[in-house]
Amino acid sequence: MNQRTILVLGASGLIGRFVTDDLRARGFRVVGLARSLSPAQTMSALDIELPILSRDAAALTRLLSEHAVDIVVNCLGVLQDGPGSDTHAVHRDFVARLLQAIADSGRVIRLVHISIPGTAEADRTAFATTKREAERLIAASDIPHAILRPGFVVAPSAYGGSALLRALAAFPLDLPAAEMATPFQPVAVEDIAATIAWLTVRDIDDPSVQAVTWDLMQSEPITMAGVIKQFRHAFGTAGWPRMAMPSFMLDLGAKIGDLASTLGWMPPMRSTAVAELRRGVTGDPSAWIAATGLVPRTLMAVIGRHSATIQDKWFARLFLIKALIVASLVVFWLVSGFIALLVSYRAAAGILIAHGFPSALVDPITIGTSLMDMSIGVLIAFRRTAAIGLAAGIVASLGYMFGAAVLTPDLWIEPLGALVKTGPAIVLMLVALLMLDNR
Incomplete structure (x- = not known):
């Protein structure tokens, strides 16, 4: 079973990189593919740099056949439209070509697709609506699939929103009260990797996992304030006095972030990020827990296991200063x-x-x-x-x-x-x- 080949698309990102390394540690043959990989991320001959989004369905079919792929894990995603980033192209159009490639490959391949929690009725941004369109394309196909909807992902690495929350924890600054009160159910990246590993060893003909959609997150409700509080305990800043920024400053920061994104930067605070933040992160993980038997790690268990190291503190303090x-x-x-x-x-x-x-x-x-x-x-x-x-x-x-x-x-x-x-x-x-x- 462990000789199955897994293709991870987006192997340079927060989830994709961890999943690639974790599955390899479990003994699977994992091909990690990304548009660009840092030298530190090129850990294996199976780490490949490839502009995958520009490939048509025929080229994707050849890729699947060349590597004898059994499982495709799609971690590709962009937050907002901008130079080099097109939510429709990444989330919807590419998934359509990928589904066609899997169907044309002549192989029985399971697709594990990383999406977002929430309901279509609450989708307001191009990021959310195109993610949901991809889900509908996958659900309408005859391909064995699992749509995973992780909550706020807590990982050893920190990109984007997770880096921003760490920075807020390291400074005497809070987001506006309304944003701090939004529901924000987290999930440990280890639980995402464990779920994919569990799916990988399931028989491809097992009807219980032929077509599933699961919310991956801890069961206990928590707000953004609660998430930041756990980071503050780890950073030793829990007792600091706090000042909440007014809402207009958050909106101004998002507009400045949008401007920076037109110059090719990827700031964590942009219009889409703020809109998704205000929507919150909620879901029902009961189906996932019942099917896999996994017990999701709580936020306290993930963050509270160790106090922050000096490199954690330096990163958090310098993250906002970099801009x-x-x-x-x-x-x-x-x-x-x-x-x-x-x-x-x-x-x-x-x-x-x-x-x-x-x-x-x-x-x-x-x-x-x-x-x-x-x-x-x-x-x-x-x-x-x-x-x-x-x-x-x-x-x-x-x-x-x-x-x-x-x-x-x-x-x-x-x-x-x-x-x-x-x-x-x-x-x-x-x-x-x-x-x-x-x-």
């Missing part, structure tokens, strides 16, 4: 170049003239360095080019410091200490560069 660091560096480079080029051009050029630069070079150097500064700011603003921009900013700053030391050493002792302050700016850019990874 502030990147934004401040973008503003720093754009504004410094703008001021030198348009506001204080004569003063900037005068520094070069006062230090004996040939007049023919003054304007090109002043204009060129100003445009370079602004270009660095633009590069940092876009996620795809942020690393290049930060590296360029560090090189440019070192160049300014070295050039000033050779050509205008008196600037090092000017009262405002502009060149002296370049050193901490370099360090901040280095910190941002080291924090760019999301996974």
Whole structure:
């Protein structure tokens, strides 16, 4: 039984990565597939980078046959439409092609599909409605399937919303009272992996698991405040005084997050995230528990087993600061170049003239360095080019410091200490560069 081959789609994500590693530890042959994998995630020759969403049904059929797949676990999902993210393409259109590929493969394959809890009547976002459309496509097919609807997933890793809740636990800050009171039933990622392992060893012809839809979450009701409280106990911040942000700040943060997403970033606070947060996370896990015999871990059992480590605390404290660091560096480079080029051009050029630069070079150097500064700011603003921009900013700053030391050493002792302050700016850019990874 353990020789069955499992294909995990979305093997770089929170659920997909854990499931891939967990199933391998249980002895299964697992092919982990994702559009991109970090070097740390490429643990096996069976970890594959492939732009799977661009593949048609025929290509997917060949993939299933090539790896002799018995189980497909679909963990693919995007929160919100944006550059490189299309909820309809990922949740609905791809699932339709995957179902066709499974049907055409000539193999008996079980599909395990990761969806979201809730009811269609409560779906308001493109994220939720397209997830539900995928469920309907799967339910209408003749393919053996299990639709798993996990609650708020608690895992050793932290991406997106789970990282945001950790950050809130590490700061003396609460979401608005209404949001803190929303139901938020959690599930341990270990329970998701255990469920998939349980399904994998079931006989494909077992009528009890031919077509099931299960809510995966702890039975005990809990609110978002209760989830954050458990994290605060782990972080040692439970006794801190708290300040609740007003609702308009949450909405403003979502709009800023939407803007950042157009630049390629994936902030946890976006319009869809806030809308889903306000809906809450609820479900009925009784059918899942009865069928599998699994006893879901409680939140206290998952988080309260150990106090937070220093790396947990650093991550939680720096998670929200990362956005502030990147934004401040973008503003720093754009504004410094703008001021030198348009506001204080004569003063900037005068520094070069006062230090004996040939007049023919003054304007090109002043204009060129100003445009370079602004270009660095633009590069940092876009996620795809942020690393290049930060590296360029560090090189440019070192160049300014070295050039000033050779050509205008008196600037090092000017009262405002502009060149002296370049050193901490370099360090901040280095910190941002080291924090760019999301996974």
